[in-house]
Amino acid sequence: MNLTNQIAYVISNALENEWTVDQVEQLLEKPKQMELGDIAFPCFTLAKKLRKAPQQIALELSTKLLDNLIANVQVIGGYVNIFFNRTLVTNQVLQSITSDQQQYGSKSITHKKIVIDFSSPNIAKPFSMGHLRSTVIGNALANISEKNGYEAIRINHLGDWGTQFGKLIVAYKLWGNKEKILAAPIEELLKIYVHFHDIAEKDNSLNEQARAAFKSLEEGDEEALSLWNWFKEASLKEFQLIYELLGVNFDSYAGEAFYNDKMTKVVDDLKEKGLLIESDGAFVVELEDMPPSLITKKDGATLYATRDLAAAMYRHQTYNASKTFYVVGNEQTLHFKQLFSVLQKMGYEWSKQLEHVPFGMMLKDGKKMSTRKGKVILLADVIADAIKTAKHNIIEKNPTLEHKEEIAKQVGVGAVIFNDLKNDRMNDIEFSLEQMLNFEGETGPYVQYTIARICSLLQKGNFDAEAFTFSSNGVEAWPIIQLLEDFPRIVEKAFNHADPSQIAKFSLLLARQFNKYYANTKILADDGKTSSKLTLAFSVSVVLKESLRLLGVPAPEKM
Ligand code: ARG
Numbered sequence: 001m002n003l004t005n006q007i008a009y010v011i012s013n014a015l016e017n018e019w020t021v022d023q024v025e026q027l028l029e030k031p032k033q034m035e036l037g038d039i040a041f042p043c044f045t046l047a048k049k050l051r052k053a054p055q056q057i058a059l060e061l062s063t064k065l066l067d068n069l070i071a072n073v074q075v076i077g078g079y080v081n082i083f084f085n086r087t088l089v090t091n092q093v094l095q096s097i098t099s100d101q102q103q104y105g106s107k108s109i110t111h112k113k114i115v116i117d118f119s120s121p122n123i124a125k126p127f128s129m130g131h132l133r134s135t136v137i138g139n140a141l142a143n144i145s146e147k148n149g150y151e152a153i154r155i156n157h158l159g160d161w162g163t164q165f166g167k168l169i170v171a172y173k174l175w176g177n178k179e180k181i182l183a184a185p186i187e188e189l190l191k192i193y194v195h196f197h198d199i200a201e202k203d204n205s206l207n208e209q210a211r212a213a214f215k216s217l218e219e220g221d222e223e224a225l226s227l228w229n230w231f232k233e234a235s236l237k238e239f240q241l242i243y244e245l246l247g248v249n250f251d252s253y254a255g256e257a258f259y260n261d262k263m264t265k266v267v268d269d270l271k272e273k274g275l276l277i278e279s280d281g282a283f284v285v286e287l288e289d290m291p292p293s294l295i296t297k298k299d300g301a302t303l304y305a306t307r308d309l310a311a312a313m314y315r316h317q318t319y320n321a322s323k324t325f326y327v328v329g330n331e332q333t334l335h336f337k338q339l340f341s342v343l344q345k346m347g348y349e350w351s352k353q354l355e356h357v358p359f360g361m362m363l364k365d366g367k368k369m370s371t372r373k374g375k376v377i378l379l380a381d382v383i384a385d386a387i388k389t390a391k392h393n394i395i396e397k398n399p400t401l402e403h404k405e406e407i408a409k410q411v412g413v414g415a416v417i418f419n420d421l422k423n424d425r426m427n428d429i430e431f432s433l434e435q436m437l438n439f440e441g442e443t444g445p446y447v448q449y450t451i452a453r454i455c456s457l458l459q460k461g462n463f464d465a466e467a468f469t470f471s472s473n474g475v476e477a478w479p480i481i482q483l484l485e486d487f488p489r490i491v492e493k494a495f496n497h498a499d500p501s502q503i504a505k506f507s508l509l510l511a512r513q514f515n516k517y518y519a520n521t522k523i524l525a526d527d528g529k530t531s532s533k534l535t536l537a538f539s540v541s542v543v544l545k546e547s548l549r550l551l552g553v554p555a556p557e558k559m
Contacts, residue, residue, distance in 0.1 A: 003089060003485055004028055004039070006069060007082065011041055014064035018046065037074065037081030038482070044078050054078025086478055093485045097539040098465060102546050105488040107149035113319055114150045116142045117311075118327035119248070120255070122159030123235045124168055124189040127242055127379045129362035129369040129431070130329045136420045136552065137359055138327035139248045140500035143550045145323075148495040153319055157311060158255025160232050162304065164193070166214030169227050170206060171196040185234035211299060218260060218301060232257075238380075245383055245413055247552060259310035263302050266310045270295060275345055285342050293338040308339050316350050323353050325498060330358035330426065357498045360428040362420075369431060382431075387412030389433050390445070394559070397439075401558060410554035411437070411445050417553050418444025422504040442508050444553050447544060450511040452559040453518070454541040461524050463534040476517055477536055483510045487543050491550075500551055507547035514540045 008025035015024075024041070031040045043061065047054040058075045065073050065082065072083040097104045118138020121131040142152040171192040181188045200206040217224040236253075243249070267283070270276045275285045281298040295306050315321070326336060336356035343351035362369050391408035394401060401407065419436035423429050439445050457463075487506070494502040514537070523533045548555045 002488055003069070003084070003092070004489070006067075007039055010065060010067045010070070011061070011080075014061055015046070018050070031079075031081060034479075036076065038084045039082050041080045041082070042078060043080065047078065086475075086481070089485065090477070090481050093481050094535055094539050097484060097542050098535065101542050102549070104542065104546065105491045106147050107492070110149040112150050112323070113153060113321040114142075114145045115153045115155060115315055115319055115321040115324040116145070116327065117155045117157050117325065118142075119243075119250070120157040120159060120328070121239055122164075123255075124164075124186065124193065124231045125159075125235075126186055126190060127239055129379070132242075132379055132416075133359050133362060133420055133425075133429075134327045134329070135243075135246060135248055136417050137357070137425055137500060138325070139246070139552045140421055140503070140550060141325055141327065141357070141495075141498055143552065144491065144494050144500060144503070147491050147550060150323070153252070153321065154250045155252045155254065155315075156250040158232075158236075158253055158257075160228075161256035161260065161307065163210060163214045163301065165217055165228055165231070166210035166212070167196050167200075167207075168193055168231060169213040169217070169224055170209045172227060181234065185231075186238050189231060189235070211301070214301060215299060228257075242379060242383070245380075245409075246417065247413075247554065254311075256304070256307040256311075259307045259314065262310045262314055263306055266306060266313065267295060267302075269346065270342075273346055275342075285345065287338060287341050287345075290334065290338060290341070293342050305335065305339060305342075308335075309342060312339070312343060312351065312354065313348075316348070321353070323355070325355055325357045327357045327359070330360060332356070333358055355498070357425070359425040362431050363428050364431045366430075383413060383416060386416050386433055386437065389437055390415065393437060393439070393445075398559065407556045407559060410556045411448060411559065414444040414448055414548070414553040414555075416444075417551060418447070418504060421500045421551050422508070424501050425499065444548075445559075447507045447511045447548060448553070448555055449559050450515060451541050451544050451548070451555050452557060454514075454537050454544075455557045457523060457537055458534060458541070461530060461534045463531075463538055465538060467531075469531045469535065474521070476521055477533075480510070480513050480517060480536065480540060483513055484539060484543055487547075494550075503547050503550050507544055507551075510540060510544060510547070 004025055005021065008021045008028060012019055012021045012024045027042060027045065029040045029042060031037045041058075041061070043054040043057040047057055050057065055075065055078055058078055058080045062073045062075050062080050065080070069085055069088055070082055071085040074081045074083075100106075116138050118141075119131055119135040121127045138154070142154050145152045168189065175192050175195060177188070196206065196210075200210075213224060217228055267276070270283075270285060276283045276295065277286055277292075279292070282294060283296045284292040284294050286292045293305050294303055295309075296302055312324075315324070328336070333356065336354075340351055340354055340356075343354070387409050390412035391404060394404055394408055394411070415433075415436040419431070420429060422442060435441060436443055437445055439449050483506070490502050490506045494500055518537075521533065523537060524530055545555045
């Protein structure tokens with residue numbers, strides 16, 4: 001039971017169970033200023049229910065709040081402001097963290113599943129900045145879901161099907177060079193794809209050929225299939241390099257092609273339910289307040305939306321998850337609205353648990369970082385740049401550090417990930433290497449550096465996690481304790497709002513508070529309090545490390 005639970009329990013009791021512990025907990029607030037108390041209970045809603053003045057209720061309640069966690073109670077307006085018994089709370093918080101360690105803030109197992117559809121790049125195309133954002137946000141959400149007691153199923157819904165593969169097959173047959181493609185698959189495939197578009201602008205017959213090629217692919221033509229398979233394997237190999245760098249794994253790579261043989265069922269289902277309407281030879285589902293959803297084209301070929309319908313149905317049968325996040329850029333908001341609404345019309349109540357988790361763009365100098373039309377900024381290059389700059393910084397700051405390569409990688413990659421996650425995901429974010437690698441800024445390296453500092457402190461002080469003491473942390477430590485105490489709630493909020501930035505912002509606050517404390521307190525002083533100060537430092541490092549782990553950011557012990 002955490003502190004807020006306990007206080008809610010005391011209040012609920014004092015109210016003679018007029019309200020449940022949960023109801024009280026919902027109402028509890030943090031006072032705007034620390035001087036007003038540690039937690040406040042507003043009496044306004046209760047006043048309505050009891051037809052009494054809020055201040056009257058607050059006064060009566062304040063006399064009944066007797067518990068050793070509570071040091072003092074003050075009534076201001078309709079609020080009961082509560083001051084904690086700091087020694088007791090400090091001990092309680094530090095005790096939980098030192099005994100639970102990385103389990104601190106973990107919810108008990110819910111036996112529920114969550115499907116997270118993320119990353120999902122397109123075969124034979126460069127891994128874009130949008131895919132990077134999806135990868136980083138989706139991975140963090142999967143970790144956060146697990147922390148909240150869910151079983152997370154990480155799915156990479158690869159873009160490995162569609163008319164573009166018809167184009168690619170035609171382009172390859174006309175201009176492809178096997179050796180070149182083997183040497184640099186994505187770069188070369190993109191080149192012939194772009195070339196196809198240039199030529200097709202003047203010669204429409206190419207598009208006809210491409211449609212026919214995709215049709216034969218859908219029908220299982222052997223030559224088409226083997227080309228497609230080769231494109232896919234070669235691209236995946238390149239994507240894998242990025243996933244390894246980022247430390248991201250998937251449970252399934254079932255992409256769009258996987259649903260090719262499950263499409264007739266979807267179309268039949270729609271037909272049976274009388275939802276399929278012919279329009280110019282194509283078939284659509286009409287929707288209220290939005291454009292119709294295109295299900296099959298004139299030539300019978302299926303679309304992105306059709307495959308998403310099949311995927312949703314297949315996943316429901318296979319996993320029966322109680323929640324699904326589609327981590328996809330906000331430019332696809334309409335697509336997901338249409339998808340969910342078609343499933344609703346089909347009568348699938350389970351579709352209510354599907355949620356699009358959108359995000360903004362990645363900008364460089366205020367402009368969208370584009371990977372289309374040959375203007376490729378290869379993601380691997382971007383990350384390599386971050387690592388190089390990180391290494392440069394390390395050599396400057398800490399020339400004798402061992403394992404520089406490995407640590408530069410952790411710092412560089414961590415910087416890129418943290419820079420993405422520290423903002424509300426709907427915001428566009430600016431990609432600036434210099435800013436994201438700043439050791440003193442609001443950055444991943446700043447949090448990493450704080451952890452490394454604590455690690456060396458603990459080593460110097462011979463800290464023994466088994467033989468620690470709590471009490472006698474001075475008032476300066478209180479803001480840190482409050483933050484540590486808040487961590488389990490932050491973990492919950494991050495999940496409920498599908499918002500990793502809650503964790504990133506929290507880790508910045510905690511690192512900042514600790515560094516402030518560190519600047520003003522001699523931790524390794526010979527004053528008999530070293531052990532309890534080290535316990536505090538240790539607890540901060542546990543929670544900071546866990547925060548970074550949830551975000552997918554590595555935490556080197558030395559920097
Ligand atoms: N491959 C798609 C793209 O790059 C993203 C797929 C997202 N997931 C999904 N189930 N639609 O735009």
